[in-house]
Amino acid sequence: MDYFLTEEQLMIRDLARQIAQEKIVPVRQELDEHNRFPHEIIKAMAQADLLGIYIPEEYGGLGKGSLDFYIAIEEISKACLGVSTTYAANALGSYPLLLFGSSEQKKKYLPDIAAGRKLVAFGLTEANAGSDASGIQTTARLEGSEYVVNGTKQWITNGGEADVYTIIAITDRAKGPRGASAFVVEKGTPGFTFGKKENKMGIRASCTTELIFNDCRIPKENLIAKQGMGFIVAMKTLDSSRAGVGAQGVGVAQGAIDEAIKFAKQRIQFGQPVTSFQAVQHMLADMQTMTEAARSLVYAVARMIDGGAKDISRPSAMAKLFATDTAMKVTTDAVQVMGGSGYMKEYPVEKMMRDAKILQIYEGTNQIQRNVIGLDMIKEATRAK
Amino acid sequence: MHIIVLVKQVPDTAEVKINRETNTLVRDGVPSIINPYDRYALEEAVRLREKHGGTVTAITMGPPQAAEALKEAVSLGADSVVLLSDRAFAGADTWATSYALSMGIRKAGPFDLIIAGKQAIDGDTAQVGPETADMLGIPFVAYIRKIEKVEGKLMVAERLMDEGYDVVETTLPCLITVVKEINDPRVPSLKGKMKAKGLQVKPWTAKDIGADESKIGLKGSPTQVVRIFPPAPRGQREILGGTIEEQVAAVTKKLKAQSLI
Numbered sequence: 201m202d203y204f205l206t207e208e209q210l211m212i213r214d215l216a217r218q219i220a221q222e223k224i225v226p227v228r229q230e231l232d233e234h235n236r237f238p239h240e241i242i243k244a245m246a247q248a249d250l251l252g253i254y255i256p257e258e259y260g261g262l263g264k265g266s267l268d269f270y271i272a273i274e275e276i277s278k279a280c281l282g283v284s285t286t287y288a289a290n291a292l293g294s295y296p297l298l299l300f301g302s303s304e305q306k307k308k309y310l311p312d313i314a315a316g317r318k319l320v321a322f323g324l325t326e327a328n329a330g331s332d333a334s335g336i337q338t339t340a341r342l343e344g345s346e347y348v349v350n351g352t353k354q355w356i357t358n359g360g361e362a363d364v365y366t367i368i369a370i371t372d373r374a375k376g377p378r379g380a381s382a383f384v385v386e387k388g389t390p391g392f393t394f395g396k397k398e399n400k401m402g403i404r405a406s407c408t409t410e411l412i413f414n415d416c417r418i419p420k421e422n423l424i425a426k427q428g429m430g431f432i433v434a435m436k437t438l439d440s441s442r443a444g445v446g447a448q449g450v451g452v453a454q455g456a457i458d459e460a461i462k463f464a465k466q467r468i469q470f471g472q473p474v475t476s477f478q479a480v481q482h483m484l485a486d487m488q489t490m491t492e493a494a495r496s497l498v499y500a501v502a503r504m505i506d507g508g509a510k511d512i513s514r515p516s517a518m519a520k521l522f523a524t525d526t527a528m529k530v531t532t533d534a535v536q537v538m539g540g541s542g543y544m545k546e547y548p549v550e551k552m553m554r555d556a557k558i559l560q561i562y563e564g565t566n567q568i569q570r571n572v573i574g575l576d577m578i579k580e581a582t583r584a585k
Numbered sequence: 586m587h588i589i590v591l592v593k594q595v596p597d598t599a600e601v602k603i604n605r606e607t608n609t610l611v612r613d614g615v616p617s618i619i620n621p622y623d624r625y626a627l628e629e630a631v632r633l634r635e636k637h638g639g640t641v642t643a644i645t646m647g648p649p650q651a652a653e654a655l656k657e658a659v660s661l662g663a664d665s666v667v668l669l670s671d672r673a674f675a676g677a678d679t680w681a682t683s684y685a686l687s688m689g690i691r692k693a694g695p696f697d698l699i700i701a702g703k704q705a706i707d708g709d710t711a712q713v714g715p716e717t718a719d720m721l722g723i724p725f726v727a728y729i730r731k732i733e734k735v736e737g738k739l740m741v742a743e744r745l746m747d748e749g750y751d752v753v754e755t756t757l758p759c760l761i762t763v764v765k766e767i768n769d770p771r772v773p774s775l776k777g778k779m780k781a782k783g784l785q786v787k788p789w790t791a792k793d794i795g796a797d798e799s800k801i802g803l804k805g806s807p808t809q810v811v812r813i814f815p816p817a818p819r820g821q822r823e824i825l826g827g828t829i830e831e832q833v834a835a836v837t838k839k840l841k842a843q844s845l846i
Contacts, residue, residue, distance in 0.1 A: 211778050218772050249775035262775060 201492055203499055205271070212268055215248055216275035224279040231282060231405035232551050235397075237361055238283050238405050245276075245287065246316020254291060255298065259310035265506035266440075270447035270498060277451025278458070281555035282405025284451065286319075288444050289357035289406070292563070293320030295437040296366040296382050300425040305384065309364055321358035323367035323411050324434055326351070331568050333368075333434060334376070338413060340369035340383060342427075345420050347371075347383065349413040352395065357562075359409030360394040363387045366437075367411070368430045380430030384422045391416030402554035435513075438563060442516040443505065445563050446498040446523035449556070453491040453527045456534035456552045460484065463538045463547065474537075483537055487530045494523035514576040521569040524559035531556040586639035586735070588630040589690055590663065591701035591713065593620040594647050594654035608810040610707060619654045622702025624661070625763050628770040629732065630700050631662035637735060640664040642693055646674055646685050652786040659781040660773035667693050670788035673796075676803030679708070683716035685801050688794040690721060698740070699760040703728055711762070718760035726753050730766040748824060 205213070223244045231238055245251060254269040255261025262268075269291065277284040294313050297305055312318040329335035338351025349369055356365075365385045372379040385392055395410025425433055461484055464475045474480050501519040505512055531553040535542035542549045560566045596615035604611050619627075630641045643658035645651050646669040655666035669689045677685065690696065699718070704711035711727070718725035730750060731743040735757070744751040745764050755761075773781075791801055799805060825832045840846045 207782075208779065211782075212775060215773060215775060215778065222772060244771060247771045247774060249777075253775070 201496070203495075205267075208264070209268055209271055212250075212253065212264075213271050213275055216250060216272040217278075219244055219248060219250070220275055220279035224276070224283055228280040228283070228405070228548065229545065229551070231280070233404075233545075235399065235404045237407045238280075238286060241283055242286060242316065242319070250287070251290065251316040252314030255294070255310050255314040259306055259314055261310070261314040265502070266443065267499060267502035267506055270444055270502050273444055273447040274451035274454070274495075274498075277448040278455035280405060281448060281452050281552070281558075282403040284448050285357060285403045285406040285558070286361075288441070288448060289322065290320050290362075291444065292437065292441045293322040293358065293362065293364065293366050295440050296322070296424050296433050297384065299436055299440065300382065300429070300433050301384075304421070305424065309384065313364070318363040319358055319361055320364045320366065321356050321362035321411075322437065323353040323356050323359075323365050325353060325355050327354050331565055333431065336368060336370055336380060338367070338369040339373075340371050340381060342371070342420070343417075346417045347420060347423065349383070349385065349391070349416040349418060351413050353411035353413075355398065355408050356411050357406055357408055359407060359411055360397065361407050365392075365411060366424065368434050369413075371427050371430070375428060377431050378428045380434075381427045382424035382430045382433040383418060384424060385413075385416065385418055389416055389418060401557065402551070403558050439512050439516055440505070442563055442569075443498055443501045443512075443519040445559055446494065446501070446516075446519035446521075449520075449523035449525075449527035449559050450491060450495045450498055452552050452556050452559070453487070453494065453523075453530035456531040456549050456556075457484065457487050457491060459547065459549050459552075460487070460534040460537040460542070463541060467538075467541070480537055483533055487533050490526045491530055494519075494526040498523050514573050517564070517569040517572040517576075520564070521566050521573070524556075525566060527556040527559050528553075586633060586637050586697045587695060588633055588639065588641050589693065589696045589699045590623065590627045590630045590641060590643045590658070591686060591699065591717065592623045592627070592643045592645040592654055592658055593702075593705045593707075593713075594618070594645060594651045595620045595705055595707040603813070608813060617650070617653065619657050620702055620705045620707075622704060622706070622763070622765065624702075624770040625765050625767050626700040626702045627658055627661055627663065628768045629763055630698075631771075632768065633698070633732070633735065634662075634664075639697070642667060642696075644686060644689055644693065645669070646677070646682055646689070649788065652788075655786055656781040656784055657773070659784055660777035661771065662774070662777060666784070666786060668786045668788045669794065671790040671792075673791040673798060673802050676806060677801060678806035678808035679710050679712035679716055680807060681801050681803075681805035683713050683720055684805060685791070685794070685796055686713065686717050687720035688796045689789060690717070692789065692794045697757050698735075699723075699758070701760065701762045703762045703764050714760060714762040721760070724755045724759040726755055726759065726761045729753075729761045729763045732767075 223241050250272050252261035253264045257263035273288055297309055340347040340349045367383055368380050370379055371381040391414045393412045395412050398408040465473055467474045498519045501515045534549045535553050541547055594617045597618045602611040634641050641663045642665045643655055643663040644667040649670050652668050667689055669685050701714040715725045728745045729742045730745040733741040738757045741754050744753050825835050
């Protein structure tokens, strides 16, 4: 389908595709098997300016919109969702600064992020605070000119690898949702260490760790936005990133389809390629139709965000929900189309299927997305009355 | 540092046909790319610039469409480009090409280092590098696989040899050719591609670079291609290890086995 992308968007797509083919595809299986962080690939992506697509030009980025960024995410996801998770989480971590950072904070951090000199991670989730973000236990206590941070963040993508961390901590428990605040913490700050590296089912090229704060003192200037705005920062950050997870879904789904059809064309059974069987044709047709529908939704939401739409919670939740449920179904079907070969590690689709599962879980489970969508529908219906 | 990179636009495939009457390449209809070895040269130049500062200039001689190769060089990190393009350059052999390049380089201004690929994949002569160095009167080192250091007017580098490598020290400015072992070339950058897209490449003519007309193009080309043939394959070779005594014993045994002694 033709989405009437601009010349620059096509340039981004071709470049991301080139990196995917030249730098990612040859090593993705090894990264997956050895749980290895893709330092070289991230460096290549940084050299190609892909890490600064969505960062304003005044901070050394390309100043492009969500669609431009999602196109890059989609292409990288086609090749390896582990690499793309590292890439997308970098954006997730930088959104609090981008959306709410002071001009000093932006000047201090964004140029290094845009150039890929520094990676970023976003720290919200805790052992008792996943879907229910109000369960946050990590605290930040103001003492003179410093905040003292205590607590443990869990399952943080880019943990240990990132240099900059944007985290949410409770500054005043009595105030409930208005008692959380967002902070930026730099790696190397005394009292800030990393816990165990998780051994995951998929996206194994990405790094997931605990962040441990033990009387970690950070300057007062590291507060993002105002004290008490932590939940707003977190929610707006997730609103901005969610459709990007949808783009990951579109990418991995398309990657799986491409592998499945390539295989099916040359797999001979009953004396003919299996693509000559309607059973296989219909599966492939459904896979591509679902993926194209997901892509259309993701791109439409991206264009909405880029057009300056204010309330993007529902659309971005829908894009995330539909594209990632699609990714799970399509990657599973890709394994089915390829049969026994699809189940083997000689082919990349078993990895794609393992990788795809996380998309339904992270950055808000798809059940939470349905909550967001449903509640917004009810709110709208109530307003209309 | 001002680093100049010699770039050649070549056909994208080994499937190029040869005109048997003229013994030259038939290039029509074959897509063109930057000579792959020149990608390593350009990457090394960009890395040196990132380390030491300065500028990278890519230079090529060719038809007007060779500007595309220079645009690609910009997308890969070159700061500026020089296109030598003039009907008078047509039909040049390596000698006339090297002369034109040397004149273009003189016009491009003072430089510290010139890097080229070890050879081009179409002609495979590996002559333009050394000939250009000679015409510029600067040192030349071939087959560089690693630049160890650049300090002031001194460069230390490793030259790939059939067995192992040499550590070479040379003064700057000089011209080196590089092998693919030297680096892993990056993909283009978005900023580079955007810059390349808007780039207007104004060619320099023979007159612009003050070239002597008798030394360029077909007129300045003494080469005649008499015959084209693949080189005879090298025989099996083996390097013996161990002490001198062990090596002598091994050689003796092998020679005896072949009934040579």
